[in-house]
Amino acid sequence: MRAGLVQLCGGDDPAANLGPTQALIADAAGAGAQLVLTPECTNIVSADRAHQQAVLRREGDDPTLAALRAQAAQAGIWLLVGSLLLKAEDAGEARLVNRSLLIAPDGRVAARYDKIHMFDAEVATGETYRESAAVRPGDRAVLATADLPGGPLPLGLTICYDLRFPYLYRRLAQAGAMALTVPSAFTVPTGSAHWHVLLRARAIETGCFVLAPAQCGTHAVNTPSERPPRQSYGHSLAVSPWGEILGDGGSDPGLVLVDLDPAQVAEARRRVASVLRDSAVMGP
Numbered sequence: 001m002r003a004g005l006v007q008l009c010g011g012d013d014p015a016a017n018l019g020p021t022q023a024l025i026a027d028a029a030g031a032g033a034q035l036v037l038t039p040e041c042t043n044i045v046s047a048d049r050a051h052q053q054a055v056l057r058r059e060g061d062d063p064t065l066a067a068l069r070a071q072a073a074q075a076g077i078w079l080l081v082g083s084l085l086l087k088a089e090d091a092g093e094a095r096l097v098n099r100s101l102l103i104a105p106d107g108r109v110a111a112r113y114d115k116i117h118m119f120d121a122e123v124a125t126g127e128t129y130r131e132s133a134a135v136r137p138g139d140r141a142v143l144a145t146a147d148l149p150g151g152p153l154p155l156g157l158t159i160c161y162d163l164r165f166p167y168l169y170r171r172l173a174q175a176g177a178m179a180l181t182v183p184s185a186f187t188v189p190t191g192s193a194h195w196h197v198l199l200r201a202r203a204i205e206t207g208c209f210v211l212a213p214a215q216c217g218t219h220a221v222n223t224p225s226e227r228p229p230r231q232s233y234g235h236s237l238a239v240s241p242w243g244e245i246l247g248d249g250g251s252d253p254g255l256v257l258v259d260l261d262p263a264q265v266a267e268a269r270r271r272v273a274s275v276l277r278d279s280a281v282m283g284p
Contacts, residue, residue: 001150004028004036005213005256007236007249011220012046014055014064021064022071024255029075031257034148037080037213039236040098040160040183042068044085045219047227049134052096058087065101073107078146082183082213083115083159088136095136100157100183102144110146113157114138117165131161141168143175151262153179156208160184163198166205173206174276178265180208185215191233196245204243206276207269209260212237216251241268 006024010017021042028036043064046052059065065084072079081101088097098115116139118132142157156172156179163182172180180202186195203210216234236249238258247256269275 001035001148001153001260001262002031002033003211003238003258003260004031004033005211005236005238005247005249005258006036006038007214007216007234007252007254007256008039008042009217009219009232009253010039010041010043010045010215011222012044012048012051013220013222014043016220017043018064018067020253022067024253025068025071025079026075027255028257029077031255033077033257034150035078035080035146035153037181037183037211038082039213039215040083040185041215042081042084042183045185045215045230045232046221046223047230048223051223052085052134053087056085056087056096058089059084059099062086069103069107069109072103072105076105078105078148079103080155080157080181080183082181085135093136095134097138098131098135098159100159100181102146102155102157111142111144111157113142113159115159115162116141116168117161119161141172141175143172143177153260153262156180158182160186163202166202169202169206169208170276173208177206177208178262179260180206180210182210182212183214184212186233188231188233191235195233195235196237199237199239200243200245203239203241207241207265207272209241209265210237210239212239213256214249216249216253241265242271
């Protein structure tokens with residue numbers, strides 16, 4: 001089975017982001033990918049809260065999601081929309097949701113996952129991020145299955161900052177995940193320091209494939225802002241269950257194509273037989 005990881009450099013205009021996204025999805029499908037994955041914040045990369053509220057929609061009204069559902073159905077592919085920033089369905093919630101959506105080949109939404117762990121951090125450049133101020137965290141892990149021509153592929157859905165919480169990935173693997181999805185928009189300082197090693201660690205710890213499509217580059221800002229344009233690390237990564245890097249998207253927008261053999265999951269877990277066993281808690 002073949003997967004295609006889409007690497008984007010999105011900006012703060014959802015309509016402008018859609019064309020490049022669809023072009024790379026079409027390239028992936030044309031190259032034989034049966035599962036295509038896009039990064040976190042596929043529809044918008046913006047720190048301007050007022051602008052977000054002005055241009056974003058609820059899931060049922062979101063034009064990016066509608067277009068991508070139609071494209072998945074036309075191409076007959078499974079499409080993981082890594083995440084969309086959306087307004088919450090309940091009118092009393094002012095915060096957004098950061099939502100990953102798995103689209104089936106008939107265009108229906110097969111699964112949804114709202115990012116659990118919020119990026120509240122100060123990075124090495126002195127930039128401060130408080131995602132929790134604008135985004136409502138999710139409250140449940142999600143395991144979903146893509147029924148690919150080569151067989152079913154159970155996916156553990158996560159987003160970006162979740163990567164720093166290994167217990168989530170362990171639980172997803174114990175629940176049956178064979179591949180873990182980590183669509184992201186990592187900052188450059190944290191990405192250059194931790195991206196590769198954390199993704200490889202999550203693969204090794206669980207014996208799962210890890211598929212991590214990413215945002216890259218300097219993101220376009222069309223609305224006035226006191227902050228400099230955000231920069232994302234890129235390097236969309238596919239990792240084998242043994243921790244080998246199968247594909248790396250580098251620093252520019254583009255596409256990573258990888259072939260996945262589910263038998264490698266069983267083999268990796270056989271070679272490290274205790275990988276998914278709960279360890280006994282040591283006493284004093």
